[in-house]
Amino acid sequence: MTSTTFQHSPTQPVVSMRRVSKIYGEGTGRVAALDEIDVDIHRGGFTAIMGPSGSGKSTFMNVAAGLDDVTSGEVMLAGQPVTHLGDDARTLLRRSEVGFIFQAFNLVPTLSAHENILLPFELAGRRVSAEEGRWIEHLVGTLGLAERISHRPSELSGGQQQRVAIARALASRPAIIFADEPTGNLDSRSSREVLTLLRTAAREYGQTIAMVSHDPVAASYADRILVIADGHLVGDHGPLTPQEISDLLIGFEVGAA
Numbered sequence: 022m023t024s025t026t027f028q029h030s031p032t033q034p035v036v037s038m039r040r041v042s043k044i045y046g047e048g049t050g051r052v053a054a055l056d057e058i059d060v061d062i063h064r065g066g067f068t069a070i071m072g073p074s075g076s077g078k079s080t081f082m083n084v085a086a087g088l089d090d091v092t093s094g095e096v097m098l099a100g101q102p103v104t105h106l107g108d109d110a111r112t113l114l115r116r117s118e119v120g121f122i123f124q125a126f127n128l129v130p131t132l133s134a135h136e137n138i139l140l141p142f143e144l145a146g147r148r149v150s151a152e153e154g155r156w157i158e159h160l161v162g163t164l165g166l167a168e169r170i171s172h173r174p175s176e177l178s179g180g181q182q183q184r185v186a187i188a189r190a191l192a193s194r195p196a197i198i199f200a201d202e203p204t205g206n207l208d209s210r211s212s213r214e215v216l217t218l219l220r221t222a223a224r225e226y227g228q229t230i231a232m233v234s235h236d237p238v239a240a241s242y243a244d245r246i247l248v249i250a251d252g253h254l255v256g257d258h259g260p261l262t263p264q265e266i267s268d269l270l271i272g273f274e275v276g277a278a
């Protein structure tokens with residue numbers, strides 16, 4: 022299989038949503054999970070997506086990543102009109118331009134840490150170039166995984182497993198990494214390590230990251246905080262402290278109750 026690269030200008034947003042709505046159900050069962058969302062996510066930013074339970078955060082991520090169809094509106098992902106692509110083209114676009122980090126790590130249990138990190142290349146049917154090999158080696162060292170590289174996930178702590186997932190997401194230098202509650206299963210020390218790594222990836226490697234989180238401390242590591250409530254984008258803030266984020270969310274949690 023040949024690899025496909027999607028060319029997009031560095032000044033273009035990595036994700037661009039225009040009047041994006043996602044409606045589930047009909048009549049009295051109708052839910053607008055996203056309601057006319059307009060937003061751009063720019064290269065190199067670390068964006069936290071916050072909001073009460075059921076506000077539309079996962080839907081936002083799934084739509085932005087081209088995993089879910091929209092009901093109306095347009096999504097551009099890495100310069101491609103994802104809302105107009107067929108399933109195969111979308112899969113190729115995701116493989117080459119999107120990385121994912123999940124709460125449950127989602128590593129393949131039968132593969133070593135190293136094999137898990139190389140999996141995106143395997144899936145894309147392409148070899149790791151010499152330059153990419155050096156990059157992966159650098160990541161493995163920086164993430165403190167060198168001594169654990171031949172271990173399987175079950176032989177690693179939660180924090181180590183999430184670091185493998187981060188290395189896997191960063192390895193192919195995707196246009197954007199979506200992280201869904203990446204610290205949800207970690208203790209506070211491992212959480213801080215993971216969040217510091219994500220922030221470093223954005224600041225030092227220019228890696229664009231969008232993270233869904235409920236946790237004000239996690240969101241305080243981001244340089245932009247989007248707040249979604251009831252399917253609407255109700256806040257778009259620069260960096261804030263955990264206390265400022267909690268204060269910001271209280272109004273929406275009360276409103277949602």
Ligand SMILES: Nc1ncnc2c1ncn2[C@@H]1O[C@H](COP(=O)(O)OP(=O)(O)OP(=O)(O)O)[C@@H](O)[C@H]1O
Nearest residue numbers: 045046052054072073074075076077078079080081
């Ligand atoms: N497949 C579906 N069918 C029907 N309704 C859905 C579906 N998926 C999501 N919804 C509804 O859309 C709304 C937004 O859901 P979403 O999962 O995006 O919220 P969320 O902010 O990620 O929630 P949480 O923080 O609890 O994970 C909710 O009201 C949810 O019930």
